[in-house]
Amino acid sequence: MNGQWYDADAGPLVRPYAVTGGRTKPGPHGVRFDLIALVAVDPEGADAAAESLMGPEHRALLGLCRSETQSVAELAADADLPVGVVRVLLGDLLEGGHVMVSRPVPPAQLPDVRILREVIEGLRAL
């Protein structure tokens, strides 16, 4: 485990949050990513040197996003990490300029009839 993510002052670590160095809240932006916020790799952010400094979980998440834009929930399920942990790790990746995160559709914009019709047709065709 990369020592960078541990801090002597972190206090007792509870297992699920060990990979975040005990942090349970995402970084300085204080964004709490929605479960369906979409995460894409920032094409300009790929920096092999910076990546090599990250922990294996950070790299695993980045790898998952590389194949396809992923929701926060999918990343957690695929990486087999709890959602809270993934949120913290994504905060790091966002801060490092590695990923872009989209907001989910605000509820006020939901009734786009065209989209809902597309969803209904898509469901019928499943």
Add this chain to the structure above:
Amino acid sequence: MGQHDDRTAGAAPDVDPGPGEDPELAALALKILVAGGFGVGKTTLVGAVSEIRPLRTEEALSEAGELVDDTGGVDQKTTTTVAMDFGRITIRSGLSLYLFGTPGQDRFWFLWDELSQGALGAVVLADTRRLEDCFPAVDYFEHRRIPFVVAVNCFTDARRYGAHDVSRALDLEQGTPVVLCDARDRDSGKEVLIRLVEYAGRVHTARLLDSVEPQADSV
């Protein structure tokens, strides 16, 4: 709602996109919740219509502890694990539906608050042998004005009731659809979702019109 102030980003649509947030990211994600009492068929329904995966959340008790467990004095980094069902239906590239099966126990209400944020709508699964188990979910979505349909999971050994009887027994607001379904059956599950999306579309459109038109019945 409003028990936690660290709401999701979606709660404040007009703030500047934060660093790294790309408004041009054209992909759309829509969220649908599947709720209902213990063992009513939530996992079965999500699995019938989508590729289901378990999703773990570890909630820090400092956020949710008051609501969850009686653990006064425990170190604030203690967490509790909650498992949810999670499935994705890809409509097309860039448009996906995400289904979340909410944990049945009342003590996870705080998770519902997060899940229902920005949700398109919800499916409340009901079992006519213990209809009262879905009361909390019905209450929850009615109070938060989240469009929902009641899907009656027709277990083989349950007496058949008509949609109308169920609607009356649940004292549903007028217009709330009740669908009879078999949660194990893909087509039946699809039909439930279609009814929900249609209904959510009507509800949202009506609200939009309400907000722009003067009320017809105002004197």
